[in-house]
Amino acid sequence: MVDILLACQSLLKFFQLFGYHCSKVNRHQKSFTWIICLFVVIVGASCLMWFISEYQTQILYTGNKFGTALDFGKFLMNFFAFFSILVESFYFRSYNDVLWKEFQCVEEKIGKWFTLKDAFDATHLVKSTWITIILFFFYMFFWDIFYAFVICPELRSSNFTMVFLFVYALMHVRQLQMLFYTNMINCYLKIVENHLNFIISQSKIMLSLHNLSYDIHLLSDELQSTTAVYKKLMNQGATFNTMFGFSLFSTKMREHVHILTDLYWVVFQFLSGNVVRAIFLATSLSSKCVCLMLNFRSAEEMSSLIDTINWRISGIDLAFQLKSSFHWEK
Numbered sequence: 001m002v003d004i005l006l007a008c009q010s011l012l013k014f015f016q017l018f019g020y021h022c023s024k025v026n027r028h029q030k031s032f033t034w035i036i037c038l039f040v041v042i043v044g045a046s047c048l049m050w051f052i053s054e055y056q057t058q059i060l061y062t063g064n065k066f067g068t069a070l071d072f073g074k075f076l077m078n079f080f081a082f083f084s085i086l087v088e089s090f091y092f093r094s095y096n097d098v099l100w101k102e103f104q105c106v107e108e109k110i111g112k113w114f115t116l117k118d119a120f121d122a123t124h125l126v127k128s129t130w131i132t133i134i135l136f137f138f139y140m141f142f143w144d145i146f147y148a149f150v151i152c153p154e155l156r157s158s159n160f161t162m163v164f165l166f167v168y169a170l171m172h173v174r175q176l177q178m179l180f181y182t183n184m185i186n187c188y189l190k191i192v193e194n195h196l197n198f199i200i201s202q203s204k205i206m207l208s209l210h211n212l213s214y215d216i217h218l219l220s221d222e223l224q225s226t227t228a229v230y231k232k233l234m235n236q237g238a239t240f241n242t243m244f245g246f247s248l249f250s251t252k253m254r255e256h257v258h259i260l261t262d263l264y265w266v267v268f269q270f271l272s273g274n275v276v277r278a279i280f281l282a283t284s285l286s287s288k289c290v291c292l293m294l295n296f297r298s299a300e301e302m303s304s305l306i307d308t309i310n311w312r313i314s315g316i317d318l319a320f321q322l323k324s325s326f327h328w329e330k
Contacts, residue, residue, distance in 0.1 A: 007126045011180055014133075018173045019086050022093035042086060045170070049079050052163060059159045067268070070261045071160070077257045078167045081250040085174050088246050095243045099181075102236050106188055109229050113195040125187050129180050132294070136176070137169065140287040143280075144168075151280045168288060175251055175291035178244050182298040185236060189305040192230050196312050199223050203316065223316070230309060237302070248295075255292050259285070 015021040019041035022034050052059055052075055060071040148161035202219055262285045269278035 007123065008180075008184070011126060011129055015173065015177045015180075018170060020089050020174055020177050021096065022090050023096050038086065038090065041170075042083075045079070045082060045086075048163070048166070058156060059163055061156070061160070067264075070264060074164075074257060074261050077254055078164070078171065081254045082167065082170055084250055085171075085247050088243075092243045095239055099236060099239050099243065102232055102239070103184070103188075106229055106232050106236075109225060110188065110191050110195070113191060125183060129176075129183065132179070133176055136172070136287075136290060136294075139290070140168070140172070141165065143284040143287050147280050147284045152277050171251060171254065172291045174247055175295055178247065179291070179295050179298055181240055181244070182295070182302055185233060185240065186298065186302050186305060188229075188233055189302065189309065192226060192233065193305060193309050193312065195222075195226055196309060199226060200312065200316055227313065230313075234306075252292070255289060258288050262288075 009025050012021050012025045016025060016034050016037050019034075019038040022038060024031055024034065056062075056072075060075065061067040144161050144165045148158040148165075152158070152161075199219060199222055262281065266278045266282050266285070269275075269281060
């Protein structure tokens with residue numbers, strides 16, 4: 001059996017460093033570890049907020065009132081979203097424990113269903129998540145640093161890009177955490193779908209055979225067990241929505257603010273005759289939308305899996321159970 005939860009502990013520790021996992025990663029970890037991480041993150045973000053507000057003229061645009069309002073509004077929106085996400089992480093920390101207990105229950109039930117493909121997908125989950133995190137941050141840091149020091153090396157512009165780069169990174173970690181959880185649920189849903197397909201194929205075989213009361217009894221129990229696991233996964237989806245609902249709302253609002261304000265600066269650079277700067281600024285803007293698109297893709301995959309499983313369950317021919325006198329009476 002592949003222990004998915006054990007393999008995920010390294011990712012949980014990574015999210016804990018940013019104050020987004022407000023509970024112990026395992027029973028051996030000291031209880032105050034996540035408290036220290038959360039405290040350090042709050043103090044660090046508060047100092048960064050003070051630094052930006054104290055040195056506004058060196059960081060925020062001051063060429064005209066409208067540009068200043070845009071930069072200052074972006075500054076307020078980012079830190080409001082970040083601190084509200086930290087409050088959400090702390091407030092719903094008990095839901096995080098519930099979610100992982102449910103994952104443990106699911107993993108105990110599906111352990112015997114693992115095929116070689118399921119085992120590969122499960123072990124690939126953590127590796128692919130780490131690869132996504134590394135590639136995304138490399139992509140984001142590359143374009144922002146390149147823009148700050150090569151394309152637009154003015155002091156104020158470089159200061160703004162580099163300071164807010166760290167703010168963006170903190171926000172994107174939360175989005176990557178949401179991506180990790182949805183990918184986990186998708187991994188379990190795929191295992192349920194594969195096992196359901198196996199049950200359907202076996203039920204069709206039993207319709208053409210006789211004297212298989214014991215096998216029919218086992219297959220019927222497997223069907224009940226599979227639907228029970230599927231129900232738990234649906235409950236986990238509801239818990240996930242409670243844990244990350246406000247984070248998704250605030251990050252989407254933040255992304256819309258960024259798109260609107262940054263597009264203003266793209267147009268501003270075009271009208272000023274700085275076409276190269278405008279193009280590279282638009283390219284840098286693309287990195288801020290990648291996380292949102294990754295989350296949407298994962299959510300769409302979950303929705304597709306749920307629709308497929310619902311269709312499979314509703315299409316099961318239960319007539320095979322009538323070949324057993326026990327199930328006929330039941």
